[in-house]
Amino acid sequence: MSTSHKNNLNTDQSRAVKHLGGPLLVLAGAGSGKTRIITERISNLISEHNVRPFNILAVTFTNKAANEMKERVYRLAQKEAKNVWIGTFHSTCLRILKRDINKLDGYNRNFIIYDDGDQLKLIKDCMGRLNIGDKLVSPKSARSQIDGAKNKTIGPNDPELREYDKHVQRIYSLYEEELRKSNALDFGDLLHLTVKLLEKNPDVLESYQNQFQYILVDEYQDTNHVQYKIVEMLSRKHRNIFVVGDDNQSIYGWRGADIKNILNFEKDFTDAKIIKLEQNYRSTQTILDAANKLITHNKNRHEKNLHTKNDVGDLINYYEASDDRDEAKHISSQIVNLKKTSDYTYKDIAVFFRTNTQSRLIEEELLQKSIPYKMVGGTEFYKRKEIKDILAFLKVVVNPSDEISLKRIINVPPRGIGNVTINNIDEITRDRGVSFYEAIQIALKEKSISNSVLIKIDRLNKLLTKLIEFPEKDDIVGLINHVLHKTKYLDMLEKEEERRENIGEIINLAVEFQKEREEPTLNDFLDSVSLASDLDNYSENSDQVTLMTLHSAKGLEFPVVFIVGMEENLLPHFNSTINGQVEEERRLFYVGITRAKEKVYLAGAARRMVFGKQQGSIPSRFISELPEELINLETRKFEGSYQSKKAKRSSTITTSIPTRNYQDTGRYKVGQKIVHSAFGEGLIKKVEGSGDDAKVTIFFPSVGGHKKIIASYLEN
DNA sequence: CTGGACAAGCTTTTT
DNA sequence: GCTTGTCCAG
Numbered sequence: 001m002s003t004s005h006k007n008n009l010n011t012d013q014s015r016a017v018k019h020l021g022g023p024l025l026v027l028a029g030a031g032s033g034k035t036r037i038i039t040e041r042i043s044n045l046i047s048e049h050n051v052r053p054f055n056i057l058a059v060t061f062t063n064k065a066a067n068e069m070k071e072r073v074y075r076l077a078q079k080e081a082k083n084v085w086i087g088t089f090h091s092t093c094l095r096i097l098k099r100d101i102n103k104l105d106g107y108n109r110n111f112i113i114y115d116d117g118d119q120l121k122l123i124k125d126c127m128g129r130l131n132i133g134d135k136l137v138s139p140k141s142a143r144s145q146i147d148g149a150k151n152k153t154i155g156p157n158d159p160e161l162r163e164y165d166k167h168v169q170r171i172y173s174l175y176e177e178e179l180r181k182s183n184a185l186d187f188g189d190l191l192h193l194t195v196k197l198l199e200k201n202p203d204v205l206e207s208y209q210n211q212f213q214y215i216l217v218d219e220y221q222d223t224n225h226v227q228y229k230i231v232e233m234l235s236r237k238h239r240n241i242f243v244v245g246d247d248n249q250s251i252y253g254w255r256g257a258d259i260k261n262i263l264n265f266e267k268d269f270t271d272a273k274i275i276k277l278e279q280n281y282r283s284t285q286t287i288l289d290a291a292n293k294l295i296t297h298n299k300n301r302h303e304k305n306l307h308t309k310n311d312v313g314d315l316i317n318y319y320e321a322s323d324d325r326d327e328a329k330h331i332s333s334q335i336v337n338l339k340k341t342s343d344y345t346y347k348d349i350a351v352f353f354r355t356n357t358q359s360r361l362i363e364e365e366l367l368q369k370s371i372p373y374k375m376v377g378g379t380e381f382y383k384r385k386e387i388k389d390i391l392a393f394l395k396v397v398v399n400p401s402d403e404i405s406l407k408r409i410i411n412v413p414p415r416g417i418g419n420v421t422i423n424n425i426d427e428i429t430r431d432r433g434v435s436f437y438e439a440i441q442i443a444l445k446e447k448s449i450s451n452s453v454l455i456k457i458d459r460l461n462k463l464l465t466k467l468i469e470f471p472e473k474d475d476i477v478g479l480i481n482h483v484l485h486k487t488k489y490l491d492m493l494e495k496e497e498e499r500r501e502n503i504g505e506i507i508n509l510a511v512e513f514q515k516e517r518e519e520p521t522l523n524d525f526l527d528s529v530s531l532a533s534d535l536d537n538y539s540e541n542s543d544q545v546t547l548m549t550l551h552s553a554k555g556l557e558f559p560v561v562f563i564v565g566m567e568e569n570l571l572p573h574f575n576s577t578i579n580g581q582v583e584e585e586r587r588l589f590y591v592g593i594t595r596a597k598e599k600v601y602l603a604g605a606a607r608r609m610v611f612g613k614q615q616g617s618i619p620s621r622f623i624s625e626l627p628e629e630l631i632n633l634e635t636r637k638f639e640g641s642y643q644s645k646k647a648k649r650s651s652t653i654t655t656s657i658p659t660r661n662y663q664d665t666g667r668y669k670v671g672q673k674i675v676h677s678a679f680g681e682g683l684i685k686k687v688e689g690s691g692d693d694a695k696v697t698i699f700f701p702s703v704g705g706h707k708k709i710i711a712s713y714l715e716n
Numbered sequence: 717c718t719g720g721a722c723a724a725g726c727t728t729t730t731t
Numbered sequence: 732g733c734t735t736g737t738c739c740a741g
Contacts, residue, residue, distance in 0.1 A: 061730090061731075062730080062731075063731085088731065089731075090731050091731090115731090116730085116731090187730090187731055188731095190731085191731095251729075252729080252730080254728080254729065254730095255729085255730070255731085354728070354729075355727055355728055355729075356727075356728085356729085357727060357728095357732090357733095360732090377729095377730085411717095414717085414718070414719095416717060416718090417717085418717045418718080419717090420717085421717090530731095531731065532731095533730070533731075549728085549729060549730095550729075551728090551729045551730070552729085552730085570728095573727090573728055573729080574728095575727095575728065576728085588729080609732075610727090611725090611726070611727085611732075612732040612733080613732095717741105718740100718741085719739105719740095719741095720738105720739095720740095720741105721737100721738085721739085721740105722736105722737085722738080722739100723735100723736085723737080723738095724734100724735085724736080724737095725733105725734090725735080725736095726732105726733090726734085726735095
């Protein structure tokens with residue numbers, strides 16, 4: 001069986017698959033058969049070396065990758081393969097915590113997971129209580145700093161936290177306290193607490209070390225410090241740690257991914273071996289040459305030389321559109337063309353962009369031409385208001401101490417409980433040190449609120465009690481219907497067809513969940529929903545064009561790839577140009593190009609709508625970093641526009657000067673970069689007035705937001 | 717307390 | 732251009 005597969009492996013691939021003991025790093029270039037190596041190795045361990053599936057752990061980054069791996073492994077290594085632990089870092093940690101989290105002080109197994117929206121709300125609440133205005137730290141910035149700390153396994157009381165913003169320190173402490181009171185974990189906790197659990201409980205650590213004789217990690221270049229730590233601890237005993245990655249595809253630096261993990265693998269794991277997979281089986285010679293040339297502009301990387309035996313193939317098309325509408329029209333008509341002149345089906349085609357907002361126009365144009373498409377990601381299903389509402393009810397049923405969820409639904413559908421009442425209950429919460437739910441009972445018992453409100457609270461409390469005491473909680477579908485019935489939620493959505501359909505969809509998901517699991521529980525359902533994303537349900541079956549961000553494109557391949565928005569400040573994104581993260585943007589573009597098997601179409605626009613205003617732009621520096629002879633330039637619309645020529649051939653452009661919307665105060669211009677004594681580098685977004693009195697709106701990455709500053713204060 | 721009107725901020729990228 | 736938050740009349 002598996003021998004027949006091994007026959008088509010090249011020497012390096014085969015060495016990797018057959019590698020048995022000790023740490024191994026497989027540096028796998030784009031399209032070199034990375035996923036295949038992992039799955040074949042798992043099947044090889046099971047069938048050739050009698051390793052029990054239960055003793056293998058395989059970790060990926062996305063559910064999509066995990067599901068794909070499961071499928072492939074099940075196909076290769078028959079039924080008992082179901083016992084291999086395959087999952088994302090987050091789901092694996094969840095599994096570990098669900099078993100043993102009660103061994104950590106103050107935690108119990110009934111916890112629920114807060115997504116980033118819940119997280120932000122809680123942070124805002126905390127900031128409100130601490131009287132920290134969002135001008136001092138923006139809630140989002142606070143969140144990313146807290147996440148960052150957790151990614152480095154720094155807790156709210158660790159001395160290392162002293163290096164953080166002093167406001168953030170206080171927010172972090174209170175935030176943690178509130179999470180515990182709500183019996184909730186955020187995404188970061190799943191990883192951070194797993195490390196804590198393993199560190200504080202040698203017996204737990206040992207049992208997992210014994211279990212996981214073989215550990216495989218996909219996309220190792222994207223691991224951050226906690227993830228490294230988890231892998232390192234678990235593999236310490238058997239030392240059979242097998243990681244696969246490509247430093248050229250590291251695109252999650254912003255989430256704490258540390259490229260050093262892959263660059264220093266040999267140092268971290270003594271007598272580590274390295275195997276390089278340099279043969280690409282995916283792309284044409286032309287595509288590969290272009291990608292190789294592009295990536296040489298990065299300094300920070302392992303030397304790799306990707307080659308292929310594939311045909312030369314077509315040139316890379318590059319279209320300079322006059323504006324974003326023109327760009328979208330071009331894409332859609334190219335797709336129509338492809339359909340007419342070739343055998344490509346819609347599902348062979350993908351369109352990638354840097355930011356989700358870019359999809360709108362493209363969707364419009366595809367719709368216009370009746371081209372079927374599916375948008376992956378974007379406004380995610382699970383983030384929709386009605387879905388979050390229903391889930392909030394379910395979360396409260398599982399865990400009444402969940403304050404964020406309880407507050408979410410306290411007045412949904414409207415039942416006359418407003419901010420004043422919420423604040424009153426909040427006061428009880430703080431005075432008595434009880435949960436919000438308990439505070440409601442106290443208010444009722446002591447009648448500490450005015451009579452008219454008390455009636456409403458009483459009604460709410462009875463509703464909650466009924467839900468919490470629902471006899472068959474693990475009949476998830478039944479419970480959802482019960483919630484809908486008792487709250488008359490659907491009546492509220494009378495005129496909102498789409499939202500009602502979404503409610504139907506969540507019921508479908510629950511039905512499916514109950515069918516799939518042997519012992520479906522409400523709690524597991526909520527967990528799986530919390531860790532799920534739109535990407536997971538993405539299937540290649542239907543014949544539709546795929547639209548997605550460059551980030552979501554990683555790990556996929558398509559015969560035809562369009563990449564749009566090839567402009568400075570979009571790709572590379574302007575935040576990155578200011579923060580000196582252009583190399584990561586280049587890798588992102590590299591990921592995009594290398595998804596393509598046969599054809600690559602690039603496009604950029606000379607003008608584009610940004611924040612509802614027209615903005616001029618110049619071509620991305622990355623265009624000029626591709627070999628000129630491999631590019632087929634279709635039209636040149638940047639020609640008439642400002643600085644076009646200079647931009648095309650220079651690779652050091654750092655500012656864009658809009659052709660429209662151009663405002664001149666003499667010294668300050670929109671698009672100009674400046675350095676501020678307190679906030680560091682920033683980009684001017686808006687200028688009002690002129691001379692010393694001019695108000696200049698500047699985006700500072702250091703504070704993660706905009707500041708309005710009077711021109712005369714900008715002098716130094 | 718509610719709902720509508722208006723203002724502000726916002727857009728990287730995801731588990 | 733869209734979504735979220737805030738203010739005010741009813």
